[in-house]
Amino acid sequence: MSSAKPAARPEVIQPAPSARAKRVEKSADAFRTISEVADELEVPQHVLRFWETKFAQIRPLKRGGGRRYYRPEDIDLLRAIRGLLYDKGYTIKGVQKLIREGGLKLADGEVVADIPGAPEAEEGAGPAEAAAAADLPLFRATLSVDQVKDVKTAIGELTDLRDRLRNALEACKRARG
Numbered sequence: 001m002s003s004a005k006p007a008a009r010p011e012v013i014q015p016a017p018s019a020r021a022k023r024v025e026k027s028a029d030a031f032r033t034i035s036e037v038a039d040e041l042e043v044p045q046h047v048l049r050f051w052e053t054k055f056a057q058i059r060p061l062k063r064g065g066g067r068r069y070y071r072p073e074d075i076d077l078l079r080a081i082r083g084l085l086y087d088k089g090y091t092i093k094g095v096q097k098l099i100r101e102g103g104l105k106l107a108d109g110e111v112v113a114d115i116p117g118a119p120e121a122e123e124g125a126g127p128a129e130a131a132a133a134a135d136l137p138l139f140r141a142t143l144s145v146d147q148v149k150d151v152k153t154a155i156g157e158l159t160d161l162r163d164r165l166r167n168a169l170e171a172c173k174r175a176r177g
Contacts, residue, residue: 029068041082
């Protein structure tokens with residue numbers, strides 16, 4: 001019989017929590033790093049960099065050393081692009097066309113415009129709503145139909161004022177001249 005003691009079990013050392021686990025919850029308005037956005041959207045960082053080359057609307061702030069900081073609206077756009085590419089089966093060219101024509105389907109399901117040839121629109125988004133938002137830029141997509149009408153009214157009033165000011169300026173030039 002051996003009098004040797006059984007070998008003691010080695011102490012199990014728990015790994016330190018990763019930096020990601022230590023992150024403090026940021027406010028919804030806070031800027032995010034590329035790694036935070038990549039984690040949130042479940043896409044690799046190189047995909048986000050690639051999308052920046054394909055979609056001019058994605059413009060993160062770049063600090064010293066090229067470090068990217070994404071605004072909340074950049075993240076919303078990226079989320080919508082990801083949904084169209086990965087979930088709806090669009091191609092990059094298809095998403096570019098939707099953005100160009102103002103018809104981006106947002107992550108929350110809101111349809112901005114009804115684009116011919118696009119997948120079926122969300123129920124409740126009728127042709128009147130699509131037409132109301134169709135000629136506004138991409139970031140107007142989060143406005144309701146009534147808000148779109150208000151913006152268009154304001155644009156019309158401002159255009160009228162601009163024209164009246166131009167006419168008044170021309171009249172002053174003619175009077176002097």
